[in-house]
Every structure is written in C-alpha cells, then in structure tokens.
Amino acid sequence: MITMDDIVREGHPALRTVTEEVPLPPSDKDKKTLEEMVQYLKNSQDEQVCSRYGLRPGVGLAAPQINVNKRMLAVHFTDMKDKLYSYGLFNPRIVSHSVERTYLSTGEGCLSVDREVPGYVPRYRRITVKATDLEGNEVKLRLKDYAAIVFQHEIDHLHGVMFYDHIDQEQPFKEPENATPAD
Numbered sequence: 001m002i003t004m005d006d007i008v009r010e011g012h013p014a015l016r017t018v019t020e021e022v023p024l025p026p027s028d029k030d031k032k033t034l035e036e037m038v039q040y041l042k043n044s045q046d047e048q049v050c051s052r053y054g055l056r057p058g059v060g061l062a063a064p065q066i067n068v069n070k071r072m073l074a075v076h077f078t079d080m081k082d083k084l085y086s087y088g089l090f091n092p093r094i095v096s097h098s099v100e101r102t103y104l105s106t107g108e109g110c111l112s113v114d115r116e117v118p119g120y121v122p123r124y125r126r127i128t129v130k131a132t133d134l135e136g137n138e139v140k141l142r143l144k145d146y147a148a149i150v151f152q153h154e155i156d157h158l159h160g161v162m163f164y165d166h167i168d169q170e171q172p173f174k175e176p177e178n179a180t181p182a183d
Ligand SMILES: OCN(O)CCCc1ccccc1
Pocket: 058, 059, 060, 061, 062, 065, 104, 107, 108, 109, 110, 111, 112, 149, 150, 153, 154, 157
C-alpha cells in the first residue's frame, strides 16, 4: 500500500519532470500502480486507516508524487453538489477550457509540499478532459469549479508544475481576472 514514505517532497526532481505517456493497453504493473494510487486516496479519507498509517488526506494523487515518471493520475472526492469523482486515469489531457477562471478562496495545498503556501491559484473554471480509465475505456469528462480545480492540480503535476507556480508573487490574494471563487 502507498504511505507517506512513498510520497516525494519539494526538491525531488520527479516533481519538476514532464512525464512520459503510458503505452496502451497499460501493463499489469501500471494498472496495479494506478489502483494503489486510488486506494491511497480512499485510505487517506478513512479516519481509522488514515490515523493508523499516518496518512495526509488527499483528493488527488499524480504519479510523479510517488516517483513514477508516467502520465497517470488518481482522484477520489465528492464536489459541492455531492457528485462522486473516483478515477484512475492514463494519459489525461485537457482538450478544451473556458476563458472564465475560478479559484479556491482557501488557496491550495499539496501532499508533496510540507508547508503552507498562501495565495489564490487561478484555474480554468470549466475544462474538458480526455483520458483512458482503468478498464481501458476512453473517457471524456466535462468538469467545472471544484472538480476542474482538482483535475488541473493533478494534470499540472504531470507537467512538472506545482500549484504555487500560479500564485501572483506580488499580490497572492489579488482577485484573479475574469474569475469566480469555486467555494
Ligand atoms: O497532487 C495531489 N495533491 O498534492 C493533494 C491535494 C490536491 C488538491 C488540493 C487543493 C486543491 C486541488 C487539489
């Protein structure tokens, strides 16, 4: 099982690496890794398991965070409308996005960042993501607000981008242009 010992932290080169596409159909090894990434998120959101293994709760996890140089991400969360998003995805890509932007008024955090980094993280408000899921199906997801934010945070990791790269250094809490808070 994945624990915090497997999650690399800031300064590790994996977090600044542009990951490799996963050859499809995925190997059993890649499928197992991706399933373990989804399982980490579920474990981290289960109070008993979380405290027993000292996990940090997370709603998403990208392969570079466990030092795997592959274009794979996992998400497990419910949005503000109680819609469950639980996916292990291979080769996710944003195929279209709104001009309008959004952000979390609380800012963002990261399992690979052991410190608070305050500030608004501007994200596209709506995105369409195409990917291949764990069953090998091509999926097309139309995402908005919080769900769009989580997916953008994870897809950024696949391109070596950290959430604080988007924060305005001069005015971290300046209202981003053309943006509506997601929360
Ligand atoms: O990459 C996953 N991550 O480090 C866990 C936290 C993910 C996350 C946190 C705040 C807003 C969007 C996504």
